[in-house]
Amino acid sequence: MAAAALAPVVARADTGIPALKDVYRNTFRIGMAVDPWVAVAPPARDILIKHASSITACEVMKPDPIGVAADIYSFGDADALVDFAQGNGIAVRGHTLCWHKRELDWFFNGDPSAPGYKAKVRARLETYIVNVVSHFRGKVYAWDVVNEPAADDGADAYRGSRWRQVLGPDYIDIAFHAARSADPHVQLFLNDYGLEKPDKRARFLTILDEKLRRGVPIDGVGHQLHLNIGSTTPAQVEPALAAMEARGLINHITELDISVYGDPAGCWDTPPSGCQPEMQPDTETCRAALKAQAEMYGAFFDLFAAHESVTSVTTWGVADDQTWLDVYPIQRKNYPLLFDALGKPKPAFWAVADRTHRPE
């Protein structure tokens, strides 16, 4: 008795609720992004084991931290996450091999005006991708090979990353061919945000069509979908899914979360004046926001379920105790996921798990 009384109080995933991976078993994989040190402790651990059929690494499969130096790789944290997933029968999505953020300076070392510089950078990118994809061959079912390739504005469809500057638009071809050469079976994705916006989508499709014409082995498109309540509608996202279907591609929803704040347009430009004040839990404002969020989650899952091309839907996080939106675009507690900070199902959970529980 005494021992039980002294046992630490840990939140456990509810046992009497439906498991999302079962509810959507014949529809799409249910994914959650997490890092190994979060995955092994409550509340994430219990939620993942019960509800997830896919795991994405938030951080530990990016070039930084894996690519310590040109010939030194650090796979320990990523392997720990893969072990956790495999030990619990959960598949792994790889994220990401080539991105304008979290890239490493050593890829670009050397004198850009020296002969052979471009070939050197190309070889480093190819070697890195071949080694990483080979390391996880058979353990990862899909890779975000290139992340966020499209520009947000301007005449050039391509984002002006260092990759694009040094290797030209071909950097995407190089990355996908390297990934394919290392694993003939893994699904290869081009992942981006904002594809629900017609101008961003047009830039992305310019890139995609150029690559498909050239026989670049792209299997599917990842739609990040970092949303805010009251902003994007399923009707705006539908054409983005349809555009990829028309090209014979798979759709994955790769980074879904719904901020309870209706900003952040003003928030990005002029923080903090353009931002709503931090929401306190258990207030009328917060309850109303969670209800609006649940309605959105429900409507978006209906959209995804209506598209056979959508084979994986991942939330960017597990529970509200750990979310990048607590610090971005400003520091402010956010509640963007399906489970609350203790791991309890939120109205958003019920909206996707059981339609009879949807808010009135």
Ligand code: 9MR
């Ligand atoms: O959630 C991730 C955050 O913790 C990291 O600091 C950041 C930089 O590595 O990446 C975040 O994840 C991003 C993802 O990799 C790509 N799409 C946008 C995500 C949110 O910024």
